[in-house]
Amino acid sequence: MRFIDPHVHMVSRTTDDYEAMRAAGIVALIEPAFWLGQPRTEVGSFKDYYSTLVGWERFRSSQFGIRHYCTIGLNSKEANNEPLAEAVMELLPLFAAKEGVVAIGEIGYDDQTPAEDKYFRQQIELAKELDLPILIHTPHRDKKNGTYRSMDVLEEHGCDPTKVIIDHCNEETAEEVLNRGYWTAFTIYPGTKMGNERMVELVKHYGPERIIVDSSADWGISDPLSVPKTAALMLERGVPLEHVELTTYGNAYKAYSQSGQMKEEHWEDAPEIDRSQLFSGNSILRGGRAGEGLTDNIIEN
Amino acid sequence: MATLSTAQELLLPLIEPGKAMPWLTTKLLKLRTELRPRDFYLAFSAASRFVPQTVVKPVGSLLRDIEASYPNFSATEWTQDQLARIILMCALPEDRNQAILDDLFATADYRELVALYKGLYWLPNAADFVGRAREGSRTNMTGVFDALALDNPFPAAYLPEDAWNQLVLKGMFMSRPMYRFYRIEDRKNPTLAAIFLDYAEERWSAHRAVSPELWRFVDGYVADRFMPGLIKTATEGEPLERQAALRVLINSDFPAAQAWVRSQNVTTETLPDWDTIGRENEVWD
Numbered sequence: 001m002r003f004i005d006p007h008v009h010m011v012s013r014t015t016d017d018y019e020a021m022r023a024a025g026i027v028a029l030i031e032p033a034f035w036l037g038q039p040r041t042e043v044g045s046f047k048d049y050y051s052t053l054v055g056w057e058r059f060r061s062s063q064f065g066i067r068h069y070c071t072i073g074l075n076s077k078e079a080n081n082e083p084l085a086e087a088v089m090e091l092l093p094l095f096a097a098k099e100g101v102v103a104i105g106e107i108g109y110d111d112q113t114p115a116e117d118k119y120f121r122q123q124i125e126l127a128k129e130l131d132l133p134i135l136i137h138t139p140h141r142d143k144k145n146g147t148y149r150s151m152d153v154l155e156e157h158g159c160d161p162t163k164v165i166i167d168h169c170n171e172e173t174a175e176e177v178l179n180r181g182y183w184t185a186f187t188i189y190p191g192t193k194m195g196n197e198r199m200v201e202l203v204k205h206y207g208p209e210r211i212i213v214d215s216s217a218d219w220g221i222s223d224p225l226s227v228p229k230t231a232a233l234m235l236e237r238g239v240p241l242e243h244v245e246l247t248t249y250g251n252a253y254k255a256y257s258q259s260g261q262m263k264e265e266h267w268e269d270a271p272e273i274d275r276s277q278l279f280s281g282n283s284i285l286r287g288g289r290a291g292e293g294l295t296d297n298i299i300e301n
Numbered sequence: 302m303a304t305l306s307t308a309q310e311l312l313l314p315l316i317e318p319g320k321a322m323p324w325l326t327t328k329l330l331k332l333r334t335e336l337r338p339r340d341f342y343l344a345f346s347a348a349s350r351f352v353p354q355t356v357v358k359p360v361g362s363l364l365r366d367i368e369a370s371y372p373n374f375s376a377t378e379w380t381q382d383q384l385a386r387i388i389l390m391c392a393l394p395e396d397r398n399q400a401i402l403d404d405l406f407a408t409a410d411y412r413e414l415v416a417l418y419k420g421l422y423w424l425p426n427a428a429d430f431v432g433r434a435r436e437g438s439r440t441n442m443t444g445v446f447d448a449l450a451l452d453n454p455f456p457a458a459y460l461p462e463d464a465w466n467q468l469v470l471k472g473m474f475m476s477r478p479m480y481r482f483y484r485i486e487d488r489k490n491p492t493l494a495a496i497f498l499d500y501a502e503e504r505w506s507a508h509r510a511v512s513p514e515l516w517r518f519v520d521g522y523v524a525d526r527f528m529p530g531l532i533k534t535a536t537e538g539e540p541l542e543r544q545a546a547l548r549v550l551i552n553s554d555f556p557a558a559q560a561w562v563r564s565q566n567v568t569t570e571t572l573p574d575w576d577t578i579g580r581e582n583e584v585w586d
Contacts, residue, residue, distance in 0.1 A: 047408060054410035059442045091408075093339075097346040098410040260350070 001245070002267075005029045005227045006252035007106075007135075007167060007187065007214035010057055010068070011049075012036075017217070017224045018064035024228040027267040028067040030256060031057060032106040032135055035075045037219045043087035046074075050091065054098040067266045069256065071105035071135050072096045079119040080111070089122060096130055102259040103127070105135025106167065109146045112139065117153070124157045133163045133258050138173065147173045151180055165212065165255050174202060178210060183255045185212040188226035196230040200237045208243035212251045306391035308423040311367050312384045315359055321352040325385050332392050338401050345389050345405060349412060352382040371422055373483050376452035379419075386413065387420035395426045406433060411442060418448040422455040431459050438468040446475060450482060457484035466493045469518070473500070479514040480579025494522035501530055513538075513545035513582050517575045523553040532561060541581055548572050 003026045010018070010031050021029070031053055040046060053070040061068035072095045074088045096104060104127035109116050127134045134154070139146035147166065154164055161181035168187050169177055177184045188196050199213060215226035223229070231248045235241065256262050309329070316322045328344040356378045359367055367374045393401055406417060418437050421430050434456065437449040450456065450472050456465060465488050472479055479485065497518045501511045516534065519527055527549075534546035547567060550558045573581070 051408055055414065056442065058411055059444075094342050094346070094408050097343060097350075099349055099412055100410070 001025050001228070001231060001248075002027045003227045003231065003248050004252045005215050005217075005224070006165075006212055006256060007032055007185065007216045008224055009034060009216070009218035010061060011052060012219035013217060013224055015064070018061065018066065021224050022064050022066055024225050026066055026228065028069065028253075028262070029061065030069045030071065030102060030252070032071040032103075032137075033073050033075065034106055034137075034218070035077050039078055039081065041081075041084070043084060043091065046088045047091055050095040054095060054100060058100055065270070067262075067270065069100045069102045069262050071103040072098075072101050073105045073107045073123055073135075074119055075106060076108050076110040076116045076120065076137060076139070079116045080113055082115050085115065085119050089119065092123070092126060093130075096126065096132065100261055101132070102256040102261050103133040103135045103165070104130070105165075106137035107134065108136045108150045109139045110137075112142065112146055112149065120150075121153060121157065124154060124159060128157070128159070133165065133256060134159065136164060136166045138166060138168045140168070143168075143170070144172055148176065151177070151182065155180075163255075163258055167214070168216070171198065171202065174206065178206060181210075183210050183212055183251065185214055187214055187216040188223070188230050189216065190221065190223050190226075196226065196233050199230050200234050200239065203234060203239055203243060203247055204237075208246040208251070210251060211247045212255065213247050214252075306388070306423070306425070307370050308391035308420070309388045311363070311370060312388050314363065315357045315379075315384055316381055316388075317353055317355075321381065321385070324351045325388065328389065329392050332389070336394065336397065338404070341389065341393065341401060342405060342408075345386055345413065346410075348385045348389065349382045352385040354380045354382050356380055357384065372454045373452050376481070376483075377419070383412075383416045383419065386416040387423055390417065390420055391423050391425075398424065398426070399429055402430075403433070406436070411444065414440075414442070414445045415448040418445065418455075419453060421449075422453065422458070427455065428459050430455075431461070431464065434460060435464050435467070438464065438471055441475075443475060443477075446471070447477065450477065452481050452483055454483050456482070457488050462488075462490055462492065466490070466496065469493060470496060470500070473497070473512065473515060476512070478579055478583045479512070479517065480576045485517070489518055489521060491522050494519045494527075498527055498530060501534075510539075511542070513541040514575075514579050516542075516545040516549050517578070520549045520552055520575070523549060523555040523558050525557065528557055528561070531558070541578060544572055545578050548575070548578075 005021070005026050008029050008031060010029065033050060033053060050072060053072070058068040072092060074085060074092065079085045095101065104123050107120055107123045109120065124134065136150050138150060147169070150166065165183040165185050166177045167185040169184050174184055186199055186202065188199055203211060213227050213230050215222060215224055217224040217226065227248050231244050234244045253262070253264065313322070316325055331340055357380070364375060390398070390402060402417070406414070409417060421427055421434065424430065434449060437445065440446050450468055456468055460468065469482060472482065497515050501515055504511045511534070519531070523531065531546045531550055534542050535550060536543070538546060550562050551572070553559065
């Protein structure tokens with residue numbers, strides 16, 4: 001099977017992850033702009049981060065045969081540093097129109113402060129101006145209110161729910177998000193948020209329509225193979241193949257390809273990993289170890 | 302109104318006339334009327350959405366005119382949106398283009414970087430962008446490196462020797478096809494020959510292969526210290542390596558090289574030229 005992981009922070013991941021993801025069938029991924037685990041203090045850090053997302057990480061991913069897309073936005077946590085947020089808002093239009101940018105995101109609320117609200121609304125307007133989908137990060141604390149409030153604000157701004165992905169949903173928020181017509185995404189975090197057992201039950205309960213599975217793997221304990229693992233568990237538990245394909249590939253593709261920046265031909269017609277792009281010097285695939293698989297013995301030489 | 306750039310005059314006819322060309326000329330007019338960096342950045346980015354990404358192949362007198370101002374143009378593929386971006390960057394006035402383009406280089410995506418580096422040579426003040434090219438030679442993104450290093454007339458025309466040597470060395474480290482460095486023969490130098498010999502010795506110590514193309518940079522600079530490596534390669538190397546080392550030894554007027562060649566029973570007529578060695582090496586890589 002082939003998969004899309006529509007939410008994964010690859011800048012925090014290793015080449016082992018890339019190899020494992022490719023081996024597990026992931027053909028494309030989306031890397032939303034987010035925070036880095038600690039707050040940035042200079043606008044230049046944002047500039048270089050966005051530039052990494054549209055340049056270096058996109059290249060790094062392609063070396064492992066995975067097409068890389070990203071979303072551009074100011075996350076809610078860092079929106080609380082207002083002088084910095086103002087400067088970042090100036091940067092966003094430069095990056096939002098780059099190739100491979102499939103949405104404005106991840107934006108929304110963290111603490112639901114007035115500053116978060118202000119920059120959330122400004123970025124909704126930017127997405128409308130550029131006709132881009134929106135990826136919403138729903139807060140971990142006070143999740144239900146934060147999720148509903150996000151949708152209220154989106155609707156106040158006249159957003160079309162079919163162009164908005166509400167992420168980090170759970171059993172408590174899913175029904176309302178689905179009823180209001182949004183793409184409803186679930187993050188499979190081992191041990192926290194959503195485990196894949198729970199995900200299987202959700203798909204059985206709601207069916208596959210507008211439901212998206214992602215890993216949100218980042219710098220914390222997380223699993224970049226969450227999407228293929230959840231697919232395997234769904235099949236094992238009797239979820240129809242078609243439903244598995246929709247929730248782990250088709251729905252994400254449909255939602256984000258509305259940007260015009262993501263096309264199946266990018267991975268279907270893509271040549272195998274271009275060997276001429278592999279080199280042995282100061283880069284990624286050092287010493288020409290391309291094509292090696294993973295072994296069970298992790299200390300094997 | 303300022304005069305049209307050479308790039309605009311020569312390249313605009315290659316842009317799809319239906320929708321893309323009107324889009325581009327509107328943007329150009331706006332830049333000429335009032336230059337606002339933000340408009341330029343947005344137009345430069347958006348070019349890939351409004352101008353087709355199809356490859357163009359100019360022929361006849363247009364190609365001749367283009368190559369008169371951009372040597373070796375037909376050696377690489379050019380897409381319409383790439384040319385549109387180059388026309389846009391060449392529309393910037395000389396007194397401001399460095400500052401505006403520096404910011405763009407710092408925020409550019411992969412394909413934008415490719416267009417920027419391929420376009421440098423078209424700029425009226427291309428010599429002001431040597432620092433930028435030095436920065437480009439440090440990239441690890443293969444396609445971006447190739448845009449600057451391969452078939453591009455900029456490095457040979459403008460880079461001082463130290464920067465040229467770094468670019469060439471980096472190309473070898475990245476296993477790039479070295480024969481595609483434009484005017485490679487003109488820019489060979491003894492410093493580069495010596496560095497490449499050190500590099501070959503490092504590779505042998507690590508039991509790693511040495512590219513046959515490395516010997517091209519030694520060709521013309523043979524001295525005592527090169528002899529052991531050359532003889533080793535000419536006698537023990539893979540077929541293409543042997544041909545490369547033989548070529549260097551036969552071409553050399555260094556007495557020890559001539560003496561060695563005389564002592565061997567080698568035929569010299571069938572040796573491939575350097576470009577052929579480079580191409581064959583690329584095929585077998």
